[in-house]
Amino acid sequence: MxxxxxxxxxxxxxxxxxxxxxxxxxxxxxxxxxxxxxxxxxxxxxxxxxxxxxxxxxxxxxxxxxxxxxxxxxxxxxxxxxxxxxxxxxxxxxxxxxxxxxxxxxxxxxxxxxxxxxxxxxTEEFKRLPAAVNKVGSVLDELKNARMKDQASLKDSYKNIIAEIKALRKEINKILDQFEKKSVQELDRLIKDLEKRVKDDLDTCAHMNDQLKTMVDKLQQITGKAEETDSYIGFRKCQTKLNEVTSMVQEIQRRPREGVMFKYDESVLPFLRNILGTVENVHSISKTTDNIHVFKAQIESHHSVKIKNDEKDGFILGICELPSREVVIADFNNRVKLLDQQFNVIDCVDLPAVPFDLCSIPGNEVAVASQAYDSVANAGDTLHEIHILSVTKGQLHAVRKFNTDHMCRSVIHHKSHLYVGSYDALYMYTIDGRLEKKMYEDKSGGRTVYKSAASPDGERFYVTNNRQHKLVTMDKNGQVLSKFEDPELKQPAGICVSPCGYVFVCGSVSNTVLQVDREGTQKLATVVRGTDDVCKPVSVWFNHASNLIVGKSKSDDILVIKLC
Structure with missing residues (x-):
């Protein structure tokens, strides 16, 4: 008993x-x-x-x-x-x-x-308690529904990524059996961890909701001689629990939404083709979806990248992220700087000329487009270089370089090729510096090829026409597909494309960063404005944590904006 x-x-x-x-x-x-x-x-x-x-x-x-x-x-x-x-x-x-x-x-x-x-x-305070509990209960229900959707989304992501892995495995004809096994195991572990987080939140919501309902039910059933005393005690306990639940809800809402993404080293396929020599009819895997996600700025922070020996004002001309999650920036001080995940400068390399742009390439390396500053007026200047730097244990090392016969003002990488912009043309090179073709040219005057970017599947290339205020979209053969203009895109400069194909472009004079659709035909959102403390943005990068990293003209700060 x-x-x-x-x-x-x-x-x-x-x-x-x-x-x-x-x-x-x-x-x-x-x-x-x-x-x-x-x-x-x-x-x-x-x-x-x-x-x-x-x-x-x-x-x-x-x-x-x-x-x-x-x-x-x-x-x-x-x-x-x-x-x-x-x-x-x-x-x-x-x-x-x-x-x-x-x-x-x-x-x-x-x-x-x-x-x-x-x-x-x-008192009115006591009488308002049930309504307050109901209100928080509604918030908990909404949060629970949102987390259930996240749970379903994680399962869909799992299925989609498995399909990607299978397709990649077929493309290289059973060479990557071990890769598939390892990738699936890693995915299972990641999904398990993420689902556990979501389940923990669901359990917490349900538990808190049950506690509140139980306490209110008890409170409303109080009778007898000690009704007032017990009611007061019950109210105080409910109020304490409400504060606890409110803090918990705010903590969960502040967290980034869980999600997964599949990435693979693009250098693997060319490497296998060179070894086997029999792999044919290789088709790229499109990582874009029909869903359109419109982003907006949520939280912003400023991080100084100035170091002791910088002689000039900062001018962050290029930004990229490495697979190791470190960030590399090109500074007008003739320096390439390496930042840790907290955006602190941990190393730098000096170049003989200005690094106007950079991009990550396989092997935890960076390609840097370097150009003598005064060669803008003298295209015959011999100092047009692409430098290859490696990043090992938090340090930058010069590996090799090659010269070009044209200016080097921008550089991007896609599938074992470097695409170098010269202000009025876009050239395709191999990684080792062999020119393959001139992909696109616009001699109409001004900075017609200021910066460039490529879609994840390589089907579309984007260039910013700085003086004519245009974003130009072309196919992989250099055929122009569209030209985009907008009052909020004055003198477009830096541009980047996220792993899911979202396009972000800076308006250096309009003090904006726009999100444009994948076709480059319409504005989806003005993600950043001058009111967000952005002045003359000239470079932008979408990192692994769904942050926009923005580099500004004549500024030693980078702006990191959390997107939602």
């Missing part, structure tokens, strides 16, 4: 508010730490573990869920089990006699609960 009353065992004068049922039957006085509603038994720590082995389907509640125990009363202290009689005005906490003695002896103001509770049930 269970017991929820205080008990005194033989040979002991210790009193427990809840005694462990089975121990009590054996004349052993043990305080209960758990309760099983199916068995209607109070359990100590030792026997709760035994209970869990034989009755795995029974839900056992600990002291943290004491309101679900049989015999739970709202007027009892959760910690000591005594009747709540006092209120510490200094700490705003309900107290029993033990609480006052042990924890609140030095407090200046201790009030009697009956005095505070007199007439309290008739």
């Amino acid at each position: 269970t017991s929820a009353d205080s008990s005194i065992s033989k040979g002991s004068d210790q009193i427990h508010d809840y005694s462990y049922s089975k121990c009590e039957e054996d004349d052993v006085n043990t305080e209960a730490q758990h309760f099983c509603p199916k068995c209607e038994h109070y359990l100590c720590d030792k026997c709760a573990s035994v209970h869990g082995v034989y009755l795995k389907k029974h839900t056992v509640y600990g002291r943290g869920d004491i309101q679900k125990w049989a015999g739970f009363s709202m007027d009892k202290c959760d910690q000591h089990g005594n009747k709540l009689k006092f209120h510490c005005d200094d700490h705003q906490k309900l107290c029993c006699s033990d609480c006052v003695t042990l924890n609140h002896r030095l407090c200046r103001s201790i009030s009697n609960i009956p005095d505070l509770a007199r007439g309290f049930s008739k």
Whole structure:
């Protein structure tokens, strides 16, 4: 037979508010730490573990869920089990006699609960409590529904990525069996971790909701002589729980949404083709989807990238991210700088000329388009170079370089090729510096090929026409598909494309960063404006954490904007 009353065992004068049922039957006085509603038994720590082995389907509640125990009363202290009689005005906490003695002896103001509770049930504050609980319950329900959608999205992402892995495996004709196995295992682990996070949030929401409903139900059932006192105690407990739930909700809402993405080293396929020589009819895998996600700025932060020996004002001309999650920037101080994941400068390399742009290439390396500054007026200047730098253990190292017969003002990488912009043309090179073709040219005057970017599948290339205020989209053969203009895109400069194909372009004079559709035909959003403390943005990068990293003219700061 269970017991929820205080008990005194033989040979002991210790009193427990809840005694462990089975121990009590054996004349052993043990305080209960758990309760099983199916068995209607109070359990100590030792026997709760035994209970869990034989009755795995029974839900056992600990002291943290004491309101679900049989015999739970709202007027009892959760910690000591005594009747709540006092209120510490200094700490705003309900107290029993033990609480006052042990924890609140030095407090200046201790009030009697009956005095505070007199007439309290008739106040507006008390009457508003159920509505406040319902409101928070609605928020919890909405949050729960959102997390359930995230859970379904993770499963869809899992299926899509498995399809990508299968397609890639077929393309290289069973060469990457081990790659598939390793990738799927990593994906399973990642999905398991992410699903656990989502499930934890779902369980927390449900648990908090149940607690609130239980407390309000108890509160509304209070009658009898101690109605006012018990109502006040119940209100204070509910109010504390509401504050706890509100903080929990805000914490979950501040977290970035879980998601997964599949990336592979694009140098693998060319490498295998060179080894085997028989791989034919290779088709690129499009990573774009029909869904359009419109981003907006959520949180922004500024990070200084100035170092001791910088002689000129900062001018962040190019930005890219490495697979190791480090960020590399091109600075007008003839420097390439390496930043850690907190955007602190950890290393730099000096070049003989200005690094006007850069991009990441396989092998944790960076290709840098370097150009003598005064060669803008003298296209015959011999200092037109592409430098290859490697990043190893947080340090930059010069690996090799090659010269070009034209200016080097921009550079991007796609599938073992470098695409170098010269201000009025876009050239395609091999990684080792062999010119293959002139892909696109516009001699209409001005900076017609200022910066460039490519879609993840390589089907579209984008160039910014700086002086004519246009974004030009072309196919992989250099055939122009569209030209985009917008009042909020004045002198377009830096441009980047996210792994999912979202296009972001800077308006250096309009002080904006726009999101443009994949076809390059319409503006989807003005993600960043001058009011967001952006002045003359000239470079932009979409990183792994869905942040936009923006480089500015004549500024030693980069702007990091969290997107949602």
